[in-house]
Amino acid sequence: MHQDVIDLKGFYYSRALGRVVQRILRDRMLQHWPAEQVAGMTVAGYGFAAPLLRPYVAPARRVTALMPGPQGVMAWPAGLPNHSVLCDEGAWPLDTGSVDRLVMLHAIEVADYPPALLEEAWRVLGPGGRMLVMATNRTGLWARSEATPFGYGRSFTLGQLEAQARSAGFVPEQSGAALYIPPSDRRFWLKSAQMWERAGARISRLLVAGVVVAEFSKQVPAPIGKGKRLRMPNPLGVLEGIGRPKPVREGRCDKMPHPLAPPDAPYPRDRPNLGRRQTIFRAQVGCGVPDLLLETRMI
Numbered sequence: 001m002h003q004d005v006i007d008l009k010g011f012y013y014s015r016a017l018g019r020v021v022q023r024i025l026r027d028r029m030l031q032h033w034p035a036e037q038v039a040g041m042t043v044a045g046y047g048f049a050a051p052l053l054r055p056y057v058a059p060a061r062r063v064t065a066l067m068p069g070p071q072g073v074m075a076w077p078a079g080l081p082n083h084s085v086l087c088d089e090g091a092w093p094l095d096t097g098s099v100d101r102l103v104m105l106h107a108i109e110v111a112d113y114p115p116a117l118l119e120e121a122w123r124v125l126g127p128g129g130r131m132l133v134m135a136t137n138r139t140g141l142w143a144r145s146e147a148t149p150f151g152y153g154r155s156f157t158l159g160q161l162e163a164q165a166r167s168a169g170f171v172p173e174q175s176g177a178a179l180y181i182p183p184s185d186r187r188f189w190l191k192s193a194q195m196w197e198r199a200g201a202r203i204s205r206l207l208v209a210g211v212v213v214a215e216f217s218k219q220v221p222a223p224i225g226k227g228k229r230l231r232m233p234n235p236l237g238v239l240e241g242i243g244r245p246k247p248v249r250e251g252r253c254d255k256m257p258h259p260l261a262p263p264d265a266p267y268p269r270d271r272p273n274l275g276r277r278q279t280i281f282r283a284q285v286g287c288g289v290p291d292l293l294l295e296t297r298m299i
Contacts, residue, residue, distance in 0.1 A: 002110045003149055005048070005072035011149055012051045017185050020193050021148075022051045025105070025134060025211070027197075028178045032132055032215055033101055035059050041100035044124070046092075046117075047107030048149070050076040050084060056101075057083070066092055071110075090116040097126040104133045108164070109153030118168035125218045131170065132215050135161055137177065142210030145183040150210060158212050170216035176201070177209030 011018040029052050039059040045052065050065040054077060057063050065084040067073040073086040087093055089111060102121055111117045121131055136143045138155040145151045156164075162172045180200035181189045189196075200207045 001152055002068060002070035003106070003152055005067065005074050008048045008071070008106065008149055009074055012048075015185075016190055017148070017183070020181075020190050021179065024178055024193060024197055026052045026055065028134075028176070028213055029103065029132060030055060032174065032213075033130070038101055042098055043101045043103070044094065044099045045103040045105070046121070047071075047105045047110075049103040049105040049107075050074075052103055052105060053083075064094070066094075068107075068110075089113070090120050092120055092124055094124045096123050097129075099124045100126060100129050102129065102131040104131065104135075106149055106153075108133060108161075109136055109155065114164055115168065118165060118170070122168050122170065122218060127218060127220045129218045130173070130215060131165075131218070132213070133161060133165070134178070135212050135214075137209055137212045140179070140208050140210040142179060142183050148183050150179075150183070156212060158214065161212055161214050165214070165216045169218070171219050172214065173217050174215040176213045177211060178213055179210035180207050181210075183210070 136155040142150040
């Protein structure tokens with residue numbers, strides 16, 4: 001179940017709780033990939049990752065915010081040339097192996113077919129590329145509240161998320177959690193959010209976070225041992241046994257009877273009513289590959 005882009009935009013840009021969530025998730029992303037380390041790289045985000053990608057606009061070579069069709073798209077970033085694009089879940093308008101860093105937020109939880117989504121992420125990532133997935137924690141409070149975007153779609157545990165990524169060929173690198181505050185708009189929780197994040201990072205076993213954060217890499221193994229030659233069948237093999245056509249002399253064809261003529265019919269040379277052009281045409285069809293239907297129509 002996809003949420004509308006207007007509701008997501010209103011949560012992250014107009015609601016106080018959404019701004020706090022945006023800051024927490026962005027800080028957690030920058031812990032994995034600092035802005036100075038992505039200089040000259042191609043960064044992409046899928047789902048509604050636009051609120052997190054703003055620090056990469058300046059240093060990165062290219063930043064693209066991919067948004068699924070059922071969700072809708074919005075112009076982003078504000079005040080700059082547009083970097084967002086509407087796309088299909090399993091067909092992104094990106095070249096194979098062209099992305100170095102990929103961020104997913106509100107993506108795998110609402111995907112119609114998560115394996116196809118991860119396969120498309122594998123395709124666009126280059127060898128050694130990294131993917132950061134932020135998904136709703138199944139055991140957290142945020143998955144039970146429909147007042148935020150994290151209460152929609154399916155939720156995951158860390159083990160389930162890693163199993164999904166492994167099935168698509170990704171290798172788990174790092175994992176963590178975020179959003180240790182409850183999904184509440186009370187001022188106390190909003191002001192103490194950073195304190196709870198620092199405490200949760202130290203005693204995460206005691207506090208249940210709302211979001212699971214996992215980083216994966218794409219590793220393409222090099223071939224080992226002597227390579228095998230790939231044998232491809234010759235496409236012209238279907239024509240074996242068929243000889244090349246040979247031209248037939250006019251004189252020889254004139255002596256042959258017509259294929260549809262009765263046995264006692266005279267030869268074409270003895271029939272005065274046949275012109276030279278018609279006789280040669282019949283001889284060519286009869287001496288080469290006979291086409292009875294064509295010859296019947298011509299007669």
